[in-house]
Amino acid sequence: MNIGGEEIAHPNTFEHYISWIKVYFKPEGGNFPIEVGAYDFAAHGEYDVFTEPSVTLKFKAEKSGTILATSYCNIHGLWENSQELVVED
Amino acid sequence: MNIGGEEIAHPNTFEHYISWIKVYFKPEGGNFPIEVGAYDFAAHGEYDVFTEPSVTLKFKAEKSGTILATSYCNIHGLWENSQELVVED
Amino acid sequence: MNIGGEEIAHPNTFEHYISWIKVYFKPEGGNFPIEVGAYDFAAHGEYDVFTEPSVTLKFKAEKSGTILATSYCNIHGLWENSQELVVED
Amino acid sequence: MNIGGEEIAHPNTFEHYISWIKVYFKPEGGNFPIEVGAYDFAAHGEYDVFTEPSVTLKFKAEKSGTILATSYCNIHGLWENSQELVVED
Numbered sequence: 351m352n353i354g355g356e357e358i359a360h361p362n363t364f365e366h367y368i369s370w371i372k373v374y375f376k377p378e379g380g381n382f383p384i385e386v387g388a389y390d391f392a393a394h395g396e397y398d399v400f401t402e403p404s405v406t407l408k409f410k411a412e413k414s415g416t417i418l419a420t421s422y423c424n425i426h427g428l429w430e431n432s433q434e435l436v437v438e439d
Numbered sequence: 440m441n442i443g444g445e446e447i448a449h450p451n452t453f454e455h456y457i458s459w460i461k462v463y464f465k466p467e468g469g470n471f472p473i474e475v476g477a478y479d480f481a482a483h484g485e486y487d488v489f490t491e492p493s494v495t496l497k498f499k500a501e502k503s504g505t506i507l508a509t510s511y512c513n514i515h516g517l518w519e520n521s522q523e524l525v526v527e528d
Numbered sequence: 529m530n531i532g533g534e535e536i537a538h539p540n541t542f543e544h545y546i547s548w549i550k551v552y553f554k555p556e557g558g559n560f561p562i563e564v565g566a567y568d569f570a571a572h573g574e575y576d577v578f579t580e581p582s583v584t585l586k587f588k589a590e591k592s593g594t595i596l597a598t599s600y601c602n603i604h605g606l607w608e609n610s611q612e613l614v615v616e617d
Numbered sequence: 618m619n620i621g622g623e624e625i626a627h628p629n630t631f632e633h634y635i636s637w638i639k640v641y642f643k644p645e646g647g648n649f650p651i652e653v654g655a656y657d658f659a660a661h662g663e664y665d666v667f668t669e670p671s672v673t674l675k676f677k678a679e680k681s682g683t684i685l686a687t688s689y690c691n692i693h694g695l696w697e698n699s700q701e702l703v704v705e706d
Contacts, residue, residue: 587660
């Protein structure tokens with residue numbers, strides 16, 4: 351799943367970085383987004399270690415629905431995206 | 440990177456699940472493990488959504504060192520593993 | 529700061545609990561909510577340990593603005609509240 | 618509960634700060650520390666917002682045991698402390 355789809359890389363420096371991504375799934379007909387996972391990218395140059403702000407994850411769902419992702423940049427605040435997930439019989 | 444290497448799957452049910460993985464990197468000659476990332480697996484059956492307790496991540500390091508991973512199961516508590524990382528010139 | 533203000537207690541059981549609270553602050557005239565803190569309530573009955581889903585926190589701000597709080601219940605999903613913060617000279 | 622007990626304040630700047638505290642409880646006779654909570658202090662000067670790295674939390678336990686706290690400073694790495702908790706009949 352790549353729900354970002356950016357072609358322009360975001361900075362990843364001590365001063366300016368993506369801090370975390372949270373992923374939710376809202377099943378069709380459901381009222382609430384279910385939290386799937388939360389991913390914190392912690393190193394931004396300390397001792398020359400840099401965590402890349404990307405993650406590959408897996409989850410199971412019984413129904414189709416919408417994947418929602420929120421992300422936080424320490425300078426630009428919250429970002430949001432979504433993508434439909436179709437579960438076939 | 441697969442630092443688990445288990446051959447036996449851990450349960451992933453509402454009652455018994457792996458809650459999170461935290462990854463650190465201790466550069467050679469350094470005194471401290473640097474936190475690389477923290478990954479929370481949040482869904483354990485709510486509305487039939489199950490997050491698999493695995494993650495693929497990327498980070499950059501200038502030096503060789505040791506990757507440390509800690510993980511938490513709600514029933515069995517903390518788990519720990521490590522693997523050497525060799526950075527070639 | 530008590531931005532919840534509920535008079536009815538939320539359940540805190542193994543099956544139904546508040547999982548976390550995230551707090552943001554949006555300074556007046558600013559474009560983005562700044563993340564202040566994230567607080568995960570982890571124990572919901574494992575070995576008879578229950579974390580109460582409340583937290584007291586402190587932060588400093590130079591300007592007035594709006595405190596935003598989001599919270600997640602494993603059954604009822606996301607909840608949101610806000611409160612104005614006035615910084616006096 | 619104040620299990621820190623330091624008399625010297627830790628810096629809280631953009632370059633050097635306490636990132637998080639995780640709290641566990643190990644009941645007497647139990648084999649595992651149970652995670653009670655995880656508290657991320659997120660703002661370190663962005664738009665003049667500073668989260669103080671302290672937290673007040675509550676949890677219930679049926680038995681006496683040991684409270685364990687780990688904390689992470691972006692420069693000095695992991696820190697650990699513990700305190701006995703006595704549950705009276």
